[in-house]
């Protein structure tokens with residue numbers, strides 16, 4: 001379908017917005033009045049510029065506080081409308097959005113219908129149509145079905161309604177009622193998502209809207225209802241968001257387009273394949289979602305190879321190979337694989353202030369068909385990374401995640417072609433070394449990435465659409481020098497879990513990244529680490545006093561957790577016992593043991609971990625102490 005976006009959704013001047021929107025592949029724009037008023041170009045030049053970029057001006061908006069007014073006001077409003085119609089003719093825009101009146105003293109439906117009919121009459125003389133929208137905070141009209149009743153009462157061919165998913169879903173209205181509307185009377189459709197928040201609806205709308213797939217609304221279902229009416233106009237994003245207003249224009253436009261591409265895909269699934277060709281305009285569907293099956297590896301770019309080697313050795317890893325052509329080592333234990341890459345990339349776009357000596361630079365994801373996974377990522381506008389390969393090296397299909405982490409789609413199983421096209425095992429690039437002794441660690445449980453605050457919503461949408469991961473609730477944790485916001489994403493099987501963090505931290509505190517390793521015997525891991533200096537992150541005794549107050553695990557178990565520096569959580573379905581290592585560069589390791597059906601990440605312990613990570617080494621009290629405590 002035709003894809004549009006309101007200029008209010010992205011940052012920049014009007015011309016910068018038009019350029020970015022065209023570049024991202026949109027067909028049209030809604031011009032928000034403020035963007036026109038601040039633009040030095042006359043409307044004709046804006047029209048030509050948009051046309052030159054292949055963009056239509058699908059809507060001009062908003063026209064406010066028109067209907068249900070006194071005769072005096074009506075005369076003034078019609079005069080105002082006449083002048084706007086002339087501007088729209090110069091712009092080449094043929095639809096005006098009129099939003100429901102928010103001023104006091106608005107009268108009832110008959111008067112509103114009668115006045116909107118007069119407005120539509122006037123609009124028609126200019127070849128313009130009026131799309132009447134119920135604002136969720138409209139004085140008299142704030143429900144979409146109410147706006148529709150007034151449109152029906154006015155009964156004018158140049159008057160229809162504009163549906164806006166935010167106004168409908170924020171009020172908890174049933175979008176199923178949309179199917180009672182004739183599609184040709186829906187003149188425009190605006191789409192926005194939002195996080196589920198309990199707050200004043202106007203503030204919520206003006207500051208927190210986000211692109212579909214980034215929030216908590218079921219925009220797909222709403223769109224399915226709209227399409228069943230026969231609506232064939234644009235899908236237009238209208239997102240008021242404090243972050244997007246100041247983020248990079250082009251990047252936000254691409255994020256917006258990714259959202260619409262994924263929304264089309266999900267609505268095709270709801271409506272059934274029959275509608276797919278109409279919705280997709282005969283264009284090829286996306287290569288299907290292919291949730292990764294697990295972590296193939298985590299790669300650390302490092303100048304601290306020796307420190308990491310010691311740490312990995314203490315954790316039970318052994319070096320099992322060196323890359324044939326690059327300064328990269330493979331360390332393995334069970335199904336957990338860590339690459340240490342000493343060719344630290346000096347990419348100025350992704351490098352972090354302070355230039356840490358160790359970062360989590362890449363993640364390998366198991367895919368039954370790595371090339372198809374990469375094609376899907378590319379169709380969803382992810383930057384595909386060039387791989388400078390030596391002959392005979394396995395093709396690694398890689399894309400850049402929003403925080404710059406490289407994601408490799410790969411296969412770690414010997415190829416028999418049974419569950420996907422043949423694809424060489426990436427491990428073939430490493431010189432053979434003795435296989436790892438089976439240790440206590442079995443695989444990578446999760447990885448935690450740190451995002452700049454303005455890329456967080458983009459990251460959620462990226463992992464949801466490109467990798468097919470499901471977002472968990474967003475949580476906030478106190479850090480002694482700020483606040484950590486975190487959202488976990490996982491596949492249904494729980495074999496790929498990621499924690500996306502944004503750190504609001506004071507200067508000089510680099511956001512950390514970590515790799516969590518799974519074990520079936522956390523006590524044995526802790527006992528081994530306890531004897532190695534500077535490996536375990538000490539946990540304050542006060543934590544254990546509180547743990548004892550919160551959970552009655554028996555004296556013996558409490559004593560053991562305290563002595564070994566282990567942290568504990570339960571969610572009713574199972575238990576989670578874990579420990580953290582000290583940090584190298586930006587990176588630390590966690591070792592976790594999940595029992596039962598525990599799905600979380602030890603959230604109640606995160607604040608203690610964050611505080612413990614800030615304690616200078618000189619002040620660490622030697623916890624955990626030696627054996628016997």
Ligand SMILES: O=C(O)c1ccc(O)c(O)c1
Nearest residue numbers: 062099133164205206238
């Ligand atoms: O917040 C507003 O005023 C506003 C204006 C126009 C719209 O289409 C809308 O949904 C909200």
Ligand SMILES: [Mg+2]
Nearest residue numbers: 133164190238
């Ligand atoms: Mg709107």
